[in-house]
């Protein structure tokens with residue numbers, strides 16, 4: 001009860017309606033909780049089978065809901081799994097309370113939810129709730145279709161998917177006509193898998209403000225849970241007065257996802273491992289992205305889609321304040337995906353590029369052939385002429401913050417040192433470079449400019465770059 005009191009207090013600025021999960025509160029005092037809530041409440045007493053903690057007899061479980069009805073509660077939640085006679089009796093004797101008839105599937109999303117919905121429609125409930133588990137990102141679309149049907153039928157429906165692959169429907173359900181979405185009070189206080197903190201739903205995804213015309217953007221990748229895109233892009237849309245939303249999309253099969261989700265999308269960011277596979281779904285590919293062989297941004301293009309690479313343009317933007325690249329000696333550490341995009345950028349600007357290989361010479365040689373540049377071993381960097389050094393390897397990234405891919409003794413005043421690693425923001429490489437009097441460019445600049453490039457391609461408006469940088473720096477700053 002002590003914790004419940006504190007939680008109710010914390011709910012006040014976030015929730016429009018509060019669910020009291022009585023099965024999770026020991027020795028609850030319902031009249032006191034209802035008084036403290038001060039907002040419409042849903043009283044729920046979940047049994048184990050539906051993901052709750054109540055373990056007593058069903059009669060006793062439902063009796064607690066009856067008491068809530070007697071106390072004048074706004075809503076009770078009753079599961080379709082409740083034994084028939086108990087379910088019927090509570091639905092027919094709910095007094096002034098409204099009944100939410102709920103169904104949970106914690107393992108999957110069935111191919112056709114219509115038969116279940118039809119059955120539930122036959123019972124005298126006020127709101128239907130159908131929650132399934134997403135084993136594939138496309139499962140969310142089944143729930144969107146059901147929401148469209150409920151809208152036509154003028155039925156109030158709560159519908160979304162649980163699990164990490166279901167986050168998109170938790171965010172978009174209200175936009176798609178759902179009656180509400182659930183948010184946790186904070187990370188670690190989720191009452192179901194994949195629940196998003198209410199503060200993020202409200203202030204970052206702006207779920208209360210989304211309209212059907214709000215365009216949906218997102219990042220596809222695997223994994224996507226660490227991506228900062230949702231913060232930077234949602235804040236940028238908000239600052240620009242745009243009603244759009246940006247969501248994480250945990251995708252395994254890119255083509256299957258894109259074919260199904262396309263009508264819902266305004267554009268996409270694409271991250272590992274899908275930057276090459278997405279190209280097949282594009283009607284047009286920007287020449288720079290074509291040369292690189294990777295797309296990180298998907299933009300509507302007439303009746304189809306175009307692919308761009310803003311790692312390429314973002315890296316050039318980050319280097320722009322430090323003078324022209326033409327005829328400069330650029331040394332890139334690494335020969336992976338980032339080296340490919342940035343290497344292509346500096347070569348296109350007329351720089352003299354040298355790449356390094358570490359363990360995998362064959363792969364690095366293929367990139368050096370593609371970019372028609374020199375390749376040396378990472379152990380021979382002291383022989384390279386360097387005006388601009390760009391780290392495109394993970395060396396120095398947390399937790400290995402004492403690593404550096406380039407010896408400090410080779411750094412000279414006037415050199416530009418650009419680290420694509422942004423975690424930490426100030427890597428050992430950048431600290432060494434500052435001590436040696438070099439000009440430094442942090443990985444935050446690359447991240448911010450590639451995101452700003454995406455924003456500009458999607459909206460046709462200049463990106464709020466300073467705000468985007470502030471969002472990233474705040475997120476990456478060590479927490480006290």
Ligand SMILES: NC(=O)c1ccc[n+]([C@@H]2O[C@H](COP(=O)([O-])OP(=O)(O)OC[C@H]3O[C@@H](n4cnc5c(N)ncnc54)[C@H](OP(=O)(O)O)[C@@H]3O)[C@@H](O)[C@H]2O)c1
Nearest residue numbers: 334335336337338358359360393394395420421443446447
């Ligand atoms: N700021 C941003 O927005 C942004 C965006 C993307 C990436 N990044 C950063 O860029 C880094 C590289 O990403 P990626 O996608 O290109 O990775 P990747 O494809 O895995 O390539 C990493 C490259 O670094 C080389 N390497 C690994 N450890 C090394 C070391 N200790 N010394 C020298 N070379 C080393 C690897 O060579 P071998 O395979 O031969 O070992 C490989 O060529 C990431 O770790 C990330 O921090 C930043």
